[in-house]
Amino acid sequence: MFSIKKNSNTPLVKSQERFDTLIGRQTEIQGTLRVVQSVRIDGKVIGNIEASKENAITVVIGLEGEVQGDVIASRVIVAGKVAGNIDAHERVELMASALVQGDVKYGSIAVEHGARLMGLLLQVDASKPQVRQDQAQTAITKAKATGKS
Template identity: 75%
Template structure:
């Protein structure tokens, strides 16, 4: 009862994940990233980030990190800014300093007090969550190529 306090761990404890790829604070990348391993972003990425659904890949956006594009990964942890949709097949975590301007699809979620979201939270069955291509852009390309619309 008294003495040592039992530590249950908060939902947003620091993970022991190993990052082979780090995008530093002074780095800005323009273009889509196709991941084969977990990545931590402390700089800026302008473009979509996609990881295969069948691989345990995590995308972490540090407090100074920024993504302008959609993120598709098994686990997505945001402490910085994401201007785009997030599709976290398994888990999404939004830390107190997070700003997400877009919809978040997730299997499970943890949100710290103070996190900001300008969009929808959409829980999906983790076994059914799949990255969805941008059908509108595909339809526009097809229409431009053939002169027809769907």
């Protein structure tokens, strides 16, 4: 009766993020994209996206955005497609329209109903980066050995 109807394109949490870099719908980039500021991808990136670990950087893959490669950043928000692994030591958000084909390592996660993930979800402790990688690799190896990947 008093609930607010949520639009399926509304983010889980309204972002205060400012995006100085925008990859437009008609743009295709091939190769590794190294970012030092937050970026929004509405086009296509064929290659990895790597964010500086010194800064709290957000990578957003918009509704029509597509990444064929790994995404490494503090925060990753996916509304489009990712064919690769996601490593977000702070937070991952998967919108209802998201399609992720790869493993997701995260500090915290939010998943909207309808988001699709074909891979493993691995929660990691951001305060221990080396332990985090070792634990994630061990979990992946165990899952593949038991045929659960």
